Amino acid sequence: MPAAPPTADTSPAHLLKIQEVAAETGLTTRAIRYYEELGLLEPAARSEGAYRLYDTSDLERLRYIKELRDEAGFSLAAIGQLLEDETARERNRERFRASHDPRERRAILEDARARVDRQIETLEAKATRLGTMIEAARDRRTHLDRHLAELDGGPDPHPDRKRAR
Amino acid sequence: MPAAPPTADTSPAHLLKIQEVAAETGLTTRAIRYYEELGLLEPAARSEGAYRLYDTSDLERLRYIKELRDEAGFSLAAIGQLLEDETARERNRERFRASHDPRERRAILEDARARVDRQIETLEAKATRLGTMIEAARDRRTHLDRHLAELDGGPDPHPDRKRAR
DNA sequence: CGTAACCTTCACGTAAACGTTAACCTTCTG
DNA sequence: CAGAAGGTTAACGTTTACGTGAAGGTTACG
Numbered sequence: 001m002p003a004a005p006p007t008a009d010t011s012p013a014h015l016l017k018i019q020e021v022a023a024e025t026g027l028t029t030r031a032i033r034y035y036e037e038l039g040l041l042e043p044a045a046r047s048e049g050a051y052r053l054y055d056t057s058d059l060e061r062l063r064y065i066k067e068l069r070d071e072a073g074f075s076l077a078a079i080g081q082l083l084e085d086e087t088a089r090e091r092n093r094e095r096f097r098a099s100h101d102p103r104e105r106r107a108i109l110e111d112a113r114a115r116v117d118r119q120i121e122t123l124e125a126k127a128t129r130l131g132t133m134i135e136a137a138r139d140r141r142t143h144l145d146r147h148l149a150e151l152d153g154g155p156d157p158h159p160d161r162k163r164a165r
Numbered sequence: 166m167p168a169a170p171p172t173a174d175t176s177p178a179h180l181l182k183i184q185e186v187a188a189e190t191g192l193t194t195r196a197i198r199y200y201e202e203l204g205l206l207e208p209a210a211r212s213e214g215a216y217r218l219y220d221t222s223d224l225e226r227l228r229y230i231k232e233l234r235d236e237a238g239f240s241l242a243a244i245g246q247l248l249e250d251e252t253a254r255e256r257n258r259e260r261f262r263a264s265h266d267p268r269e270r271r272a273i274l275e276d277a278r279a280r281v282d283r284q285i286e287t288l289e290a291k292a293t294r295l296g297t298m299i300e301a302a303r304d305r306r307t308h309l310d311r312h313l314a315e316l317d318g319g320p321d322p323h324p325d326r327k328r329a330r
Numbered sequence: 331c332g333t334a335a336c337c338t339t340c341a342c343g344t345a346a347a348c349g350t351t352a353a354c355c356t357t358c359t360g
Numbered sequence: 361c362a363g364a365a366g367g368t369t370a371a372c373g374t375t376t377a378c379g380t381g382a383a384g385g386t387t388a389c390g
Binding site: 067068071072073074102105106109110112113116117119120123124126127129130131132133134137138140141144145147148151152 | 232233236237238239267270271274275277278281282284285288289291292294295296297298299302303305306309310312313316317
Binding site: 214 | 376378385387
């Protein structure tokens, strides 16, 4: 076979070392290695001397993990569930997509879609609960505002600053 | 003197012991004591023999803490920030409100409002970031759907089930 | 008033999520 | 090609958020 470039695919193989990835994502190198230990991701490649090398999809994945951790407050275990094998098997799928028949492709895509759907559901559930909490907090504020109004002397005090959302 | 009930105040002094509170809130007794250790709350009273006794406001506070922990995913330290002294000093304030002048009352209420405002801001910030994530996930789904449509054969396959939000 | 059930304060144990250090190897640069 | 900068694995340390007794006081009940 004619010396195929190793996974020469879509990108110009712009790979980053772990420290660069850390700077880029705001994670520490330790955290990145730890996530790998937990099976949350695998570096796209290793150098000759076993240096971890990351591509852009790895970056995205790490940013996503960080978001799920920081913004959504999920545990790494939960994040593992959310990511499932998603991207882990995405590479396999890409190969499938490159060579096999449409029905296989379709199955793969639908599977991916189902996963995304589940992610969305989980996130929305969280958002809903958060929304409920925010509502409750707003109610408390309204309550306080009413008390303030009363205190200010009946029906027409000086309307501080109206705040409607 | 005619045997005054101890601390006969506004409520019928319906105080709960820690295990009852645990059952009521879904927390463990250990967690409740731990939150106290961290300064997140103080039981409304102690019995003769030093049993912790909680009133309804304690219950609310604990439920709120649990929500912040579970739904919003805040650390207990962050929750401490959010709660600040809020209810901790609310009791003092209630006394103030009962006896002092309106200007003092007003100041107290405005302070409380400011705290609630900050809580709302924090929660909304979180909600916004979560929303962004959900949007991103929806975009991915849309993308997958487009690919599926293409795969199904050009402009008019069989529209599986439409899913719009 | 005995005793079962519950409470108290230590105090040590644990899982999760990394931080830090050690000992050693790889890469890049002058 | 030396050697500073950065990477690797391995292993132990740390913080957070409790779990799990131990040793002993307190309450409620028959």
